[in-house]
Amino acid sequence: MRPEHVSDDLRIIREVMERTRRASGGYGGWFMILWGIVWVLGFTATHVLLRLDLERAINPTWGVLNGVGVVISIWLGLRAQHRRGHRSTLWRAVFLWWLALAVFDILLIWLFGLTRGQEIALLILLTIALGYFLFGLFTHWAISAIGIFLAVLSVAAALLFPAYFDLALGFLGGGVLIVSGVWFVRQGR
């Protein structure tokens, strides 16, 4: 077999594998768009509710938004399986991954006795950022980059603009998730 034919075969293998991964993984972008919207709505609502002295309404608002997010995520997962015809064990891993991080957050809040809203928000945001960073190490570098950006943004917003912490996170953090999601969806086409 001639070396140029061997090179061709190896190139074809690389291309097909890359195309398969993109085609079967592009729907992950829809999840990022969804949770980006949840961030924008949730943090904007938090900012507005704090200004209106309606602090008690913040947790229920997040509860509803997260609940809707989870329901739509499940629907997106089922839809992706039907559309792409792809059954993946990755879904279970992703679910368990975020569940473990949620439990980790609850434990930390309980251990350190955190009660201030902004402290709890910062802890959750840093955990989400860590989640993105570590998840990206196994999937795509861009997801790790988003994790780093979210961590830097969260700390910077908390230290430099505490009064606008929620708005900054809502629009910048949520915006990054939405833009990245659109990029992933386009990659998958």
Added chain:
Amino acid sequence: MVELNPLIHQPTRLRIMAALVALDEGDRVEFTFLQNLLGLTPGNLSIHLQKLEEAGYVVVEKGFVRRRPKTWVAATPEGREAFAAHVDALEAILRQARGAAEEEEGR
């Protein structure tokens, strides 16, 4: 002497195996997904899948989703091993050819 796998070496089957091996172990794809991804006709894809299935490299499952017949395809562990060995053989040939070319230049 490196040996290429004659079954996987065929261009269409090489692409089919590359696509299936790119998925996580235990994952499967729908027949139409594979067909669209590789731009093959149903008949052509079926013939090649049958040969790969006979060799134990892929597993083809049939079922129904909302009363519609569906076919799913996945690479078996043996198929993954055979594909990896084939890629190793291709790389070895390339290394040998490069080594021979460098030796020739050195003379």
